[in-house]
Amino acid sequence: MNSQPTGNLSEIFASEQGEGTYCGDRHLFVRFAGCNIRCSYCDTPESLVRVPRYTIDYPDGQHEELSNPLTASDLTVIVMRFLREDPSIKMVSLTGGEPMVQARFIAAWLAAAALPVGVMLETAATLTRGLEELLPHLSTVSADVKLPSNSGESPFWELHGEFLSLCAAYDGPDVYVKMPVDDATSDLEVQRAARMVADLLPDARLYVQPITDPADGSWRLGAARMGALLALAAGECGNTAFRPQIHKLLGVR
Numbered sequence: 027m028n029s030q031p032t033g034n035l036s037e038i039f040a041s042e043q044g045e046g047t048y049c050g051d052r053h054l055f056v057r058f059a060g061c062n063i064r065c066s067y068c069d070t071p072e073s074l075v076r077v078p079r080y081t082i083d084y085p086d087g088q089h090e091e092l093s094n095p096l097t098a099s100d101l102t103v104i105v106m107r108f109l110r111e112d113p114s115i116k117m118v119s120l121t122g123g124e125p126m127v128q129a130r131f132i133a134a135w136l137a138a139a140a141l142p143v144g145v146m147l148e149t150a151a152t153l154t155r156g157l158e159e160l161l162p163h164l165s166t167v168s169a170d171v172k173l174p175s176n177s178g179e180s181p182f183w184e185l186h187g188e189f190l191s192l193c194a195a196y197d198g199p200d201v202y203v204k205m206p207v208d209d210a211t212s213d214l215e216v217q218r219a220a221r222m223v224a225d226l227l228p229d230a231r232l233y234v235q236p237i238t239d240p241a242d243g244s245w246r247l248g249a250a251r252m253g254a255l256l257a258l259a260a261g262e263c264g265n266t267a268f269r270p271q272i273h274k275l276l277g278v279r
């Protein structure tokens with residue numbers, strides 16, 4: 027009987043990282059299926075629930091569709107093939123969906139795999155179960171703060187605070203925070219989120235990120251409002267920068 031932990035994926039592919047600190051670097055994206063929340067601007071609706079099959083687009087053009095779940099050793103074989111065939115890949119990005127839903131599988135996989143490149147966790151930072159087991163295996167954490175005035179979700183202040191505090195307590199991965207904003211975003215929420223990042227993770231960069239409309243690719247944010255929100259955030263967190271989703275501008279995945 028196979029007692030290995032198993033994971034549920036949506037897709038695996040290599041592309042340019044379009045967000046945050048490593049924008050423009052080539053990453054291998056391992057997209058996990060299943061998410062615990064439902065943001066109004068979600069651009070990966072196909073990864074919100076666990077799915078029976080996942081796809082792989084290898085660097086040589088081969089496209090595969092395989093059945094979920096997969097084992098840690100299956101995933102290592104796939105990832106190592108990408109790293110062999112595409113030496114420009116600088117990092118493995120664990121994305122979703124919400125990878126933290128499968129944190130225990132991911133921690134077990136990374137502990138066994140000992141990958142030769144860094145590993146980034148891209149997360150909405152609302153789940154902490156399994157985070158302490160995962161942090162030692164990560165080089166980078168890309169954490170979102172979800173603001174209720176634009177996400178359509180309930181406030182996550184306590185959960186975000188708990189997540190960022192655990193990252194701060196573990197002196198390991200580089201952590202940065204992205205804050206999606208649009209024209210309707212509340213000033214007070216922007217200030218509160220920026221203050222939280224400055225208080226809990228004084229070395230972390232905060233990126234104010236315009237929300238891209240999933241329907242037509244346009245920004246849900248005008249230039250004047252962008253400047254105002256950036257100034258509000260920078261007033262609370264000195265390490266704030268504007269950073270749009272570059273992959274949407276480039277038209278890459």
Ligand code: SF4
Nearest residue numbers: 061064065068123150
């Ligand atoms: S956390 Fe990410 S995957 Fe989940 S609903 Fe929000 S944008 Fe979509």
